[in-house]
Amino acid sequence: MRIRLKVSQLAITFCCVSRIAAQAPDDPPSYRLTESYVKELARQNTLLFELPVTIEGRTASVHSPASDCEMHLAGTSGIKIGFPGKVIVEPPNLCRFKPPKSQGKSWGAVFDSRVLNKPCTAVGFPRLYAEHIKNGKPPANPPHMVEVHPALELRCGNSGTIDFSHFLTIVPGMGVIQAESADQCIEGYKLWVRKNGSEYQFLEDRPGKCGNFAIVDAVVDPRYVRQVGGGHSAIAQVWAVDGRSHSLKLYTYSNTPEDASIAAIGTSGNDEPSQTLPLHGLLTVDYFSVLKTVRDQSGTWLSVPEWTEIRFPLALVVFGKAQ
Secondary structure, eight states: OOOOOOHHHHHHHHHOOOOOOOOOTTOOOSEEEEHHHHHHHHHHOBSSEEEEEEEEEEOSSOOOTTTTSOOOEEEEESSOOEESOEEEEOOSOTTTSOOOTTTOSSHHHHHHHHTTTSEEEEEEEEEEEEESTTTOBTTTBOOEEEEEEEEEEEEOGGGOEEEOGGGOSOOTTOOOOOHHHHHHHHHHOEEEEEEETTEEEEEEEOOTTOOSEEEEEEEEEEEEEEEEBTEEEEEEEEEEETTEEEEEEEEEETTSHHHHHHHHHHTSOSOOOSSOEEEEEEEEEOHHHHHHHHBOTTOOBOOOOSOEEOSSOEEEEEEEEOO
């Protein structure tokens, strides 16, 4: 039987975790974001972030479910991002859903004819997650820390709009990191930020077990369910393995069963849900936590001259119910 803390303890757990000692001033940053990009995140304040992008390369084929069931589209943003400066756009579950016949016979053909080297706008979650920093190579797989993932729409001018919004689900056989790895990642991931001129610098301490997709059981605190553009956010007590719980932010998209479940919990009063939600989703740096660190409660931007820990830096973007 799963051992759980009471939800009344969850807010205490989430609010009062001890801070790690400050980092040395000469520690080099893991990556950097421009002030303009961070302020654009704050301005849009949504799960349906709109990022102008020109796609310059793609992976050769759609990945299998065990990998991620996606095709990665790599390119350059119309907003200067930082360093590394490439962006990856990842529509979900292309291995399961075929393109409309009017657009092309395969996803590769669709992207080659309608997207590649054209000015587009990618719409979806503005994921921050450093990948391939040491082993990436343009144009299809560059080092990056900015993604639109899941990408739910691509708007490419005269080429029209490609809608992926109904693809957000769990495909049988879809890969995840092992439960113990997910537990160690959620527990051990740390992130610091400082402001230097016109850029925000980030210092990452990332367990080697961290990956992309993970499964957790979640008890959502009804007092911390919030509507946000495109869906909901919630603070939950989660387990990747029995006996070890963590506080974690969840994001769900409108018109999904999981979003409806979390919205219902939010209107149920302060009663602890009687059951856990088995959720399969995408780990990400929580950009809302970043914004809370570099602004005060009134929204005034702070100077942040020294390394400052971002509390509760990770979140889970929910794709669906765990199989």
